[in-house]
Amino acid sequence: MPQRGRPRNERTRADILAAAGELLREQGYDAATISAIAERAGVGRQTVYRRWPSKAALFADAVLGGATGVDGPGGPAKIGSLAEWIGRFGGALATPDSAALVRALTAAAAADADESEKLYTQLTKPAHAQLADLLEAAGGSERADAELLADALLGALLFRALTRASIDDAYTARLARLTLASRREE
Structure with missing residues (x-):
């Protein structure tokens, strides 16, 4: 089905994301x-709200910018493996802006139930679903276990961002190996 109206200007999108990052x-x-x-x-303001339903979604896109492939420009990125997903998401969280955003969004979610629901729906839920899909595709057990492992992986990465601990390539590679090894042991 063809898109209605004028196509969105990617330059406008880039300008908005840059402004959000600067102001953050x-x-x-x-x-x-x-x-x-x-x-x-x-x-x-309406130009911003047409692209992002909330401030949280805008900042998540500005800082994490498609790291999961869930919300990148032009649709989802093709991520071929669990290790690649962990590396991309971990790499995005490793930047000072991302770590600051994770801390700010966590505080906002803790203070406001509405904001918490928006953050879950717009950021956590899609990333969690994509990660659970990759884990399920890696084989080993049923969907509930893949979702539990997705909780653990996201929790590990977000915890390191919250505590300002290193999220480097070595860490994300070890995390991927440990996760895949746990899937094979079942």
């Missing part, structure tokens, strides 16, 4: 508003 670094998550982001990007 300058002011922090709470102080950075959609209005300020729109003004810095040279667009109207």
Whole structure:
């Protein structure tokens, strides 16, 4: 089915994401508003809201930017393996901006049930589902176990971002090996 209306301008999207990243670094998550982001990007607030349903979704895209392949420009990225997924997501979380965003989003979710639900729906749920699909495809056990392992993997990566611990290539490779080994032992 053809897309209705004018096609979205990728330059506008890039400008909005850049403005969000700049304001996050300058002011922090709470102080950075959609209005300020729109003004810095040279667009109207509605332009921002047409692309992202919430501030949380915008900041997640600005900082994690398709690391999971769930929400990248042009649709989902093709991620061929569990190790690749862990490496991409872990690598995205390893940047100072991402770690700061994880801490800010965690605080926002803890303080506001509505924000918590939005974050889960827009960020955690799609990443969790994709990771569980990769784990299930790796074989070994049923869907419930794949979902439990997805919880553990996301938890490990997010914990390291929250505590400012290193998330380097060696760590993500070890995490992938450990996960795959646990699947084979069942």
